[in-house]
Amino acid sequence: MTEAAIETLTQEPERPRRKILPWKLSEGFVAALPIIILLFIGFIGPMALVLIYSFMPRGSFSIPESPSLENYVDIVEQDFYISFGWSLFLAFISVVILLIACYPLAVALRRVKGRRAHLLTLLIVAPLFVAENIRLQGWVLFFDKGGFLDGALKVVTGLETGSLVNNVPAIVFGICYIYLPFMLFPILLGLGNVPREAREAAYDLGGSRWRVFRDIELPLAMPGILIGSLLCFVISLGAFNEAKFLGKGVIVTVAQDIESAFTFGQNWPRGSALSVLMIVLAGSAVWLAMRRVNLDRMLGKR
Amino acid sequence: MAAAPPILQLRNIVKSFGSLNAVDGVSLDIEEGELFTIVGPSGSGKTTLIRLLVGMDKPTAGDILLRGKRINDVPANKRPTCMVFQSLALFPHMSVGENVEYSAKCKGIGKKERRQRAAECLKLSHLPQSYYDKAVTQCSGGERQRVALARALAFNPEILFFDEPLSAIDYRLRKTLEKELKDIQRETGKTFVYITHSLEEAMVMSDRIGVMREGKLSQVGSPATIYTQPENRFVTEFMGEVNSLPVRLADDGKLHCETLDASFEPPAGMPPGFSRGVLIVRPENVAISDDAAPAGSENLIRGELFNEYLLGSRIQYQVRSGAMVFLIEELRADAVARLPGAEVTLSWQPGDSMVFPE
Numbered sequence: 001m002t003e004a005a006i007e008t009l010t011q012e013p014e015r016p017r018r019k020i021l022p023w024k025l026s027e028g029f030v031a032a033l034p035i036i037i038l039l040f041i042g043f044i045g046p047m048a049l050v051l052i053y054s055f056m057p058r059g060s061f062s063i064p065e066s067p068s069l070e071n072y073v074d075i076v077e078q079d080f081y082i083s084f085g086w087s088l089f090l091a092f093i094s095v096v097i098l099l100i101a102c103y104p105l106a107v108a109l110r111r112v113k114g115r116r117a118h119l120l121t122l123l124i125v126a127p128l129f130v131a132e133n134i135r136l137q138g139w140v141l142f143f144d145k146g147g148f149l150d151g152a153l154k155v156v157t158g159l160e161t162g163s164l165v166n167n168v169p170a171i172v173f174g175i176c177y178i179y180l181p182f183m184l185f186p187i188l189l190g191l192g193n194v195p196r197e198a199r200e201a202a203y204d205l206g207g208s209r210w211r212v213f214r215d216i217e218l219p220l221a222m223p224g225i226l227i228g229s230l231l232c233f234v235i236s237l238g239a240f241n242e243a244k245f246l247g248k249g250v251i252v253t254v255a256q257d258i259e260s261a262f263t264f265g266q267n268w269p270r271g272s273a274l275s276v277l278m279i280v281l282a283g284s285a286v287w288l289a290m291r292r293v294n295l296d297r298m299l300g301k302r
Numbered sequence: 303m304a305a306a307p308p309i310l311q312l313r314n315i316v317k318s319f320g321s322l323n324a325v326d327g328v329s330l331d332i333e334e335g336e337l338f339t340i341v342g343p344s345g346s347g348k349t350t351l352i353r354l355l356v357g358m359d360k361p362t363a364g365d366i367l368l369r370g371k372r373i374n375d376v377p378a379n380k381r382p383t384c385m386v387f388q389s390l391a392l393f394p395h396m397s398v399g400e401n402v403e404y405s406a407k408c409k410g411i412g413k414k415e416r417r418q419r420a421a422e423c424l425k426l427s428h429l430p431q432s433y434y435d436k437a438v439t440q441c442s443g444g445e446r447q448r449v450a451l452a453r454a455l456a457f458n459p460e461i462l463f464f465d466e467p468l469s470a471i472d473y474r475l476r477k478t479l480e481k482e483l484k485d486i487q488r489e490t491g492k493t494f495v496y497i498t499h500s501l502e503e504a505m506v507m508s509d510r511i512g513v514m515r516e517g518k519l520s521q522v523g524s525p526a527t528i529y530t531q532p533e534n535r536f537v538t539e540f541m542g543e544v545n546s547l548p549v550r551l552a553d554d555g556k557l558h559c560e561t562l563d564a565s566f567e568p569p570a571g572m573p574p575g576f577s578r579g580v581l582i583v584r585p586e587n588v589a590i591s592d593d594a595a596p597a598g599s600e601n602l603i604r605g606e607l608f609n610e611y612l613l614g615s616r617i618q619y620q621v622r623s624g625a626m627v628f629l630i631e632e633l634r635a636d637a638v639a640r641l642p643g644a645e646v647t648l649s650w651q652p653g654d655s656m657v658f659p660e
Contacts, residue, residue: 197391200358204378204385205405205457215404219395 047279053272060269071273080257080274087254088281090168090243091236094175095229098183101176102228106187124181136174136245140165143246166248174242179235183228190224191217230289234282254278307370309334309493310355310461315364317350324350325361326517332461337487337494339504342514343540348497349388351514352465355495356385368460379408384459388466390450392438398424398449399434405457423452426486444475451483455490464496468503480506501541505529513537535658538582545585545628549657550578557581557657562624566601567652579659585631587654590619591647592638601655603628603648607640621646 055067058074112120127135142148145163153159164170194217202212218225240255254274261271308331317325324347332338342348353359355366357378366373373381384405393401399420406416421431427448433441441449447467454462464483468476484507487494498504504511505525512522513536521533532538539546549557549566556565559581566581573579595602605623617637619630628648640646 195389195391197387197389198393200378201385201387201391202393202404204356204358205453206379206408207404208379208408211408216393 050272050275053269054276056269056272058269059267071269072277074270075273075277080254083252083254083257084277084281086243086251087237087239087278090171090175090239090253091233093172094179094236094239095183095233097172097176098180098232099225099229102180102183102187103225106184106191109184109188110191124184128181132178133241133245135178136241139174139177140245143170165246166250168247168251170246171239171242171251174246175236175239178242179232182231182235186224186228186231187221188224190221190227193223194220226289230286233285237278237282237285306334308332309369310495311365311367311370312355313365313367315351315354315366316362317347317354317359318362323362323517325354327364328514328517328519330512330519330522332493332495333510335491335493336509337484337496337507338510338512339496339498339508340512340514341498341501341504341540344499346514347517348499348514349465350517352385352463352495352497355461356383356463357381358385382460383463384454384457384461385463385465386450386454386467388469390446390467392446392449392453394439396438397434398429398436398438398441398452401438401449402452402456404453419456420452423456426455426489427452428482443471444479447471447479451486455486459492461493461495464494466498469498469500476503477506483507513540515540532656535580535582538656538658543585543629545583545588547581547583547626548578549581551576561626562603564603566655569652569655569657572657573659576657576659579657582656582658583650583654585618585629586616588628588630588648588650590621590630590632591649592640592644594647596647596649600652601650605646605648607644607646608642610640610642619646621648623648 049063052063054071055069056063056065056071057068058070109117109120140147143161143164144150145161149164150161153161198220199212199216202216203209207215238255239253240259243251243253243256255278258271258274258278261267261274265271310332312328312330315325315328316323326347328351340348340351350359354361357373357376357380361374368381368383393404396404399417402420402423403416406419411419420434424431424433429445429448429452433445433449438446438449450467468479471479480503483494483496487507496504496507501511508525510522510524511528513520513528515536521528521537523531528537529541532541535546538544547559547566548561549559551568551572552558552565554565555568557568558565568581589596590607594604603623605621605628607619607621609620611618611620612634613631615634616631617634619632619640621628621630630648
């Protein structure tokens, strides 16, 4: 090979340096651009609209009106605190029940290895492929008077359960059932941060099972537990279908209030104000919890 | 020390996983205050064995006696022993001090006393006192090693177990830590049981070594005994690179190697009833010479030098003779300049060779 040939081989091929944009942008920003645009159109925009509408006079359908606080005053003066109370109660109790139900399940799932673990995960995820309201209606058919449970029991034993729906426990059951994966998977992720050997070392150093759980397992799994609780709290705060189908009007949640304000009530500003209050409520829960969680650490960065 | 009873006795320990015996009938006495090393290749069952000894798993059969008391069914948190894990298993959400104090906290010892004990252990493992409040995640590899050691020392165990804690450390630091560990063992007078796959590590630190193979102890003895009087081919070959020649005892009383078509003088003390097996000669016991027939030498082999490696203070040669390649080592200071391709003569004293039946 001649020297010239070697030189052409070793030379770096000239890169095309065409600029996509006239100013310099990081690759990460460019890659995130589609979702940023989407979020602006689909999330930030409507949020801003809702915020503006909440300060418009009662019953107005257009924006450029003189702003007022009358919607918020209405909400405080009328009985809306009841639905806020129910929503908060449902979210809180559901999170507690889900924590108690999912933690042992997650611990057990982590011990299952290989193919069986995949199968179990698939079985837990499978219901998510069916629409939520169809699944809830299924439970209504199961629990209602003359439904599957009641009917089958009557035929086999002669006993009757009557209607087991149209009450608060049924709503809580529905919420827990629907949001179980949202609690389970973050906890599983959190438990993944607990090295088996750290637990063994604590045990070897004289720690009782309870101590090992309290000192090692729980703190190391805490980011996952917090994320799961937060996720479930925020989404069950907006629970709507569960109360509608399994509760059938026995209580009214904020989400139902918002819906009726926008539909039957024809009072967009009131619906908007209720929404804003909900967002503030959920947002403060997230803010409080996030102060304690280091997401980077949870995802394995140090 | 001879009169004192052993601190830990293993009586025919077996641990099975399904049909596989990971530990297959190990019997061993560990003396009070010694540094005993279990060495073996990966998969030889040494980690399984140590997990039985600390109480993390239960043996399928056999007895473990601590000072004469059977402790098979005593769980790890009730045993006065402690282990330094291969992964160190430090608690990542705690500071160095909290890690070291953990065992004292479990025992319900007061804050002041805990802190004082932690300070002693940090000093013993050569960590500055300022590290007490440092996060474990901010410590370097060597520092984490020391934290793990301090944490185990703070437990004040009767026996301290080590499961290859130095395997992930770079060579120079490992050498330092090996020596420090030995010093700490002398200073505290504690019984240390150490596991490693590196015979070099075992040689440096141990009072006694147990070589493990396929769940069994192949040989137990002092480092010097293991090196000079290996009991079988596995131990010999595990010690380092050796020359192994397949041989057969010929009618004239010599060992005949068919591959080389040569006969060698056997060493004294041949195994009784030996007919065929391997003749093993260590590289440092083979003399290399440019003369065709060096004076006063037996067991001569002619060969062609084709490679040489500088191993620091020594030189290793590779010499091809027929279908075999011999390894020879000599001190660099004694070496004569040779070129690859040179014809050389190899020889060794019969007393330096070992014979093991097949």
